Amino acid sequence: MTWQLAAVMNAIIALGYFAICGTILRGLIMTRQLRTNPLAIATAAIFFTCAVHHGAHTVHMLLPSFGVDLEHGVALRQAFGWQMVVWDVIGAAVAVYYLSLRRSYGTLLRTPAMFEDEVRRRTNERVEHERAMLTQAEELAGAGSWERDLRTGELTWSQGMRRIRGRTPDAVSHDLDHALADVHPDDRARVARELDPDRPGPDDLRSAYRIVRPDGSVRHLDTRARVQRDREGAAVRVVGTSVDVSERREIEVAREQAESDLREREQMLSEAEERFRGAFENAPIGMALIGLRGRLLQVNGELCEITGYDRVELEQLDIEALSHHEDARATSEALVRMTLRQQERHSVEHRLVRADRSTVWVQLLITLLRDRDDQPVRFIAQVQDISARRKFEQQLRDMANHDPLTGLLNRRSFERALEQQLAHARRYKTGGALLFIDLDDFKYVNDSLGHAAGDKLITLVAGALTDELRETDVLARLGGDEFAVLLPHTDAVSASLVADKLLRRVAELEVSMNGHGSARLTASSGSAMLDEQQFTTADDALVAADLAMYDAKETGKNRSLSYRTDEHYEPQIRARMTWIDRIKVALADDGAGFVLHAQPILDIQRGEVVRHELLVRMLADDGELIMPAMFLYIAERFDLIQELDRLVITRAAHALGNGSPQAISWSRSTSPESRWRIPSCRASSSGPCATPAPIHDACASRSPRPPPSRTSRSRGPSASTWARSAASLPSTTSAPASAASTTSSTSPSTT
16 A cells, blocks of 8 residues: 555655756746746756656556556565655645645746845735825825936836826827927916926926817826936936815815805895895884893984984884783783794884884884894895874774764664663663654754754754763764763663753754744654563664654654554564565675666657666565565665665666666765765766666666655655656656666655
């Protein structure tokens, strides 16, 4: 078994030595050192002879197995004992290890440095390492180095320089002219001057310029160089580095642009501040900047005018101290809510306390200002004096709620007060009384003395009634010569006493007749107690008191009667309330329950229709026509006549507007009670009337009120002379809107 192992080990040694010999010879041939490196040749020869020796041993030990050289081969086998086998194993391991060294040292076995000194090898490795570090540093710094030999003109670039210029190693030119060709045309001449080694001055050169890469991109370079000289001082070479500063240049350009933008924004901000200051100071309303704690930081002149303070005094106050005590807390809380983002702005009608301690009403608008970080910084307040507006609004409210002649409450306001009293009586079981007062024969004063005397008498009556009533009592003029009194917390006996007292006071009045003597009047009154459950609305109570007042007039006038809850008034109550409801329903939906009829007026002498008179009719549920005598008085009595007037006038205007052009003349005859001061219309019409049919666009004239009765009695001029009827007229026809013309007749027909 020993000889077989020995044969294998010798074979391995022979093969390893042959490989080492071949590697050395191959390296010498490749490097052309067969004649110049005898040491390497001798080393190859030693390895070759050793390889032959060990190979021969292997062959001689194997030949006996094939029947050849039996004697010598057997002897050789016997000669290789275990000691020789061990040494052959060691030799084979050394051969294999030696062969592997070529992988660790690269081309060690193929180069002239096969047996080079170890110090030189390490030096070369350090140089290569430093070169690699320099290449990496150039790549990281975006830099490159170059060298120009002034004697030969050769230009050498580092790998970093080639990378900056976008050149591959085979595309690099080694002369200056080709290198300058990469420089931007606008910078080329300057770069040649600044990097010229022959120029006077120090040997340190510097230039900043642009290059154009082969792909067309432009890069900015910062180049520094130094001229190297020989012992005689002659320039022999120039070495330098170039740094790609394109990103830095872009940053600088962006920074310059940002600085320019900042200066522009600062300029715009300064101009905006100037504009704001001008608008702030010259604003036609009060303006103030307010700190987050409510302190007035800056005010304008208009706010000083509104408050009566000067600037120094105002800027020492806060908004709460300047506000009326009833409004201060709400505004302070609003400032807190805006700071906490619970409210965007605060707009309110607000009272400020002036320097003279008087109060002024203002429209206050406060807005929160925030900085760029959306943090609150201050408030801006706009203050507009609305004292005149509020005064005007109060005047409008007074006009809407009061009678313009006497200053007393009007019907609408009185009905609201009556409704409130009824609700209070139902809830708290408290008493109260309603008085309805109507002057007796007031038409005589108007007809004989004129409306001016009538107005004076109405004013005197209003003053007299006011003097006799308590502050808690409510007095109103319902219209014409009608007054109403609301007596809270009053029983029937007290109400009767008050009514009698008021009638006596009216009877004592005397009106001067402007040199024609004087006139006296009396009044009649009806009362209704408000503690009865049957009065659910103000209309119910007014109807009851009105009926009682009519009884007083029919039993002799100048007296007061009370409404009785027995069956005496029941039919009349139901009739009145029914007619009120029917009129309201008819007026709804643009007066769908009323129609107008056009009655032609014939000029007998000429035998032609010269105009038309419009007559108002109310539609019953079954489509029958209801004459005005049935509803006009109720409409006037319970403040519905104005709506009827408006309806008729509107339809008349539409009829005239839609008709053919005609000569229209206007005239007017109304009573003082009418709220509409619109003239009746008078026009001529050349065309005949159309077939009878209701028209819905026309103007009307009313006939006088029907004769007195329980539900209708003569009381002088009506609330309006519009929309009266002309009954029993067989020639009545309906006119189309385009052909109708209207008139107010001086002697209208009556029903």
